[in-house]
Amino acid sequence: MSRTTNESEDGMLYKDQIDSPLMDESNGGSGNGGIVLKKGPWTSAEDTILVEYVNRHGEGNWNAVQKHSGLFRCGKSCRLRWANHLRPNLKKGAFTPDEERLIVELHAKMGNKWARMAAHLPGRTDNEIKNYWNTRIKRRQRAGLPLYPPEVCLQAFQESQQGQSSGGINGADRVQHDSMPANSFEIPDVVFDSLKGNNCVLPYVPELPDISPGGMLMKGLGSSPYCGFMSPTMHRQKRLRESTALFSTSGGSFKNGFPQFDQFQNDTCDKIARTVGFPFPHDPDPTIPLSFGVIQGSHSLSNGNSSASKPTTGAVKPELPSLQYPEIDLGSWSTSPPPPLLESVDAFIQSPPPVGTFESDCTSPRNSGLLDALLHEAKTLSSANNHSSEKSSNSSSVTPGDVAESSNLNICETEWEEYRDPISPLGHSATSMFNECTPISASGSSLDEPPPAETFTGCNVESELVDQAWTPDTERETALQLDYTRPDAILASEWFGNSMHESIASLLGDDLAAECKHLASGSPTSNQGCPWNTMLPVCQISAQHP
DNA sequence: AACGAATCCAACCGCATTTGA
DNA sequence: CTCAAATGCGGTTGGATTCGT
Known part of the structure; x- marks a missing residue:
């Protein structure tokens, strides 16, 4: 991320800087009880302060961070920074194919419940997943590709039918999915896990960007x-x-x-x-591990070499x-x-x-x-x-x-x-x-x-x-x-x-x-x-x- | 090389929910 | 019970980077 120009060398923000018009204009500082809170990208010094503070006091009580640590960040910002970048066991880098597949599955199951999806992806944040998915949507929209691979479709469909057969039809008592602790559809995760093994049954259907008139x-x-x-x-x-x-x-x-x-x-x-x-x-x-089209065209690929906008197979070339x-x-x-x-x-x-x-x-x-x-x-x-x-x-x-x-x-x-x-x-x-x-x-x-x-x-x-x-x-x-x-x-x-x-x-x-x-x-x-x-x-x- | 478009991603914002006084 | 603060979450933004021409 970029570095703002109104920071000291170590990234700390001093009182005189905080009050400076430069800081207010460029960094969007906001008042908080007379203290101007910094906005914008975090500096490494701020990260250090936050990490030390959390290590000492634990997570939570984020508003106290600003009060006690000297950080001029609102609690929200601290929490976000910690959750998305500083907390331990965060997995950085591109999503693995497995993770991508899981995201697709989870999204088919949960919708835009990024936080809940993140709970299924250790080391990943909701923001990461959200960004990935939004990017994926755009990419596949552009390519004219469907969002979900057929395997996921089938799985969701089957599970839906399972839900019906097991009371789904008169499932008025079905709990709304958001209230479900982990599985919004009362479907064990093993069902989705089993999907991974279904590729032997399901035809692999790479999601070719069918831009031909017929495809359209x-x-x-x-x-x-x-x-x-x-x-x-x-x-x-x-x-x-x-x-x-x-x-x-x-x-x-x-x-x-x-x-x-x-x-x-x-x-x-x-x-x-x-x-x-x-x-x-x-x-x-x-x-062969289940290979969704999303993976093929993904921006974060198994080999990590492919570009987001570059189709990785000849099959996805439009002219094909x-x-x-x-x-x-x-x-x-x-x-x-x-x-x-x-x-x-x-x-x-x-x-x-x-x-x-x-x-x-x-x-x-x-x-x-x-x-x-x-x-x-x-x-x-x-x-x-x-x-x-x-x-x-x-x-x-x-x-x-x-x-x-x-x-x-x-x-x-x-x-x-x-x-x-x-x-x-x-x-x-x-x-x-x-x-x-x-x-x-x-x-x-x-x-x-x-x-x-x-x-x-x-x-x-x-x-x-x-x-x-x-x-x-x-x-x-x-x-x-x-x-x-x-x-x-x-x-x-x-x-x-x-x-x-x-x-x-x-x-x-x-x-x-x-x-x-x-x-x-x-x-x-x-x-x-x-x-x-x-x-x-x-x-x-x-x-x-x- | 230059330029614009596309992409990525960190961070912000607003709203909803939870918590506690 | 009420209300405010804290927290969580999802949507959106904007700057940096990459890509394509």
Whole structure:
């Protein structure tokens, strides 16, 4: 830090200096009972005085420091200085990869509870963590990267479901997380610790800075509808009420919808894997420590050599994934406003939108990028087809599967409302979960080269899920996990609005296949070119942990 | 080499909570 | 019980440094 010019050689501040106008102007000294307290950077002499004082008298009673030590610093400043720089066992230097990973996990769990996060990081201060996180946010915003790695998303999601299954649904008695001593969600830390070992199961998905139009689109997919979907501002009572009602009344609905989607998902995943040929960027080696994208692009890296602003891998170079959605006629999206990037999500995270319905959330300017695009596309398609109007406006044309999916969405909606506690960090994290998970496929979908089959862990796992013996429990669980990430389900929901519904219904109907086939530009699959297909690996990730 | 932008980080500020008289 | 002081916490600022052109 800089040294102020109005200090004596040893950094001490003498009375005559304190009273000098120079000190007041440049150092911002403030009055305190006639004594001008110094502000600004601490000097080594001041540090010494403070350390000696604390060693002698112990921490606390910070206001007495100024009185008894000769330091012209307010108690607050002394405490801060001690806590952030002088206290023993402080760990200096860049965060280690483990620490970074833990920060991400903790933030997903706690939100901006820096002090509590610091308690999990021995030797680290809340200020350090806060600065790191803020830097991380900026960096990843700029890069168009999601805040949370999918592993963390999945973990938070699973834990949320655990919380529900263990009374979370009627968890009115759940203590507000801030009052929790160490774990805000009544989730043992071992759960997060276990995450470290999950990399053998979870596909490693480096968070590629997908800045291609398709990537942007998927960022929008990840942020726009889901931000609204995940609005954390819904009141808990309402959430609980709706959760209970919906779970009690429509429990069987999604049962019908799930296999359909499962099939859809599985097929699409597999086809994407083979036809789109993106190199699904997971780390096949479970022995390799979990490597989050944040680490890769982090400013404080394991080797300590990389710069904050320098991507450390070729994968994060913007030009690499420039054509990740060859099947998608990106031009058709260009007529819509640019999809929102991560900024929208981050803004959402940092300042949740006003309480409102899904619709209001989803149609808010901040989050509407993708939905606008989808709506525009849907309407364009509807108008382009002669029969679309009758078809889309006719509710009887909705197939049972559609009904099931719609009901399914209700369940999903209810599920997620559980997580939209405005004060719950999971509300944040859950929002980011979508944001995080969505680009998985986006980042992973690239051109021509078919990836090795073994790299498609998500798809493989998904296939296993489909192949395995079906049970109501597994179906339900999987459905609950999957459908939150289903844009078609979202689009079919009531919050999406009737007009939207009509338009989208045409997409989800026969036109969907036709248009997707068209978009796929020669792809034999009917839905491969559909933008939301790129999201499917998200579901796979969720489905990997029934 | 110069300049501006980006980044980092220490410190401040304001508010909320806790504590104690 | 009330109130003021102390403390804790999170957000923000601003200067120094680094990076890119």
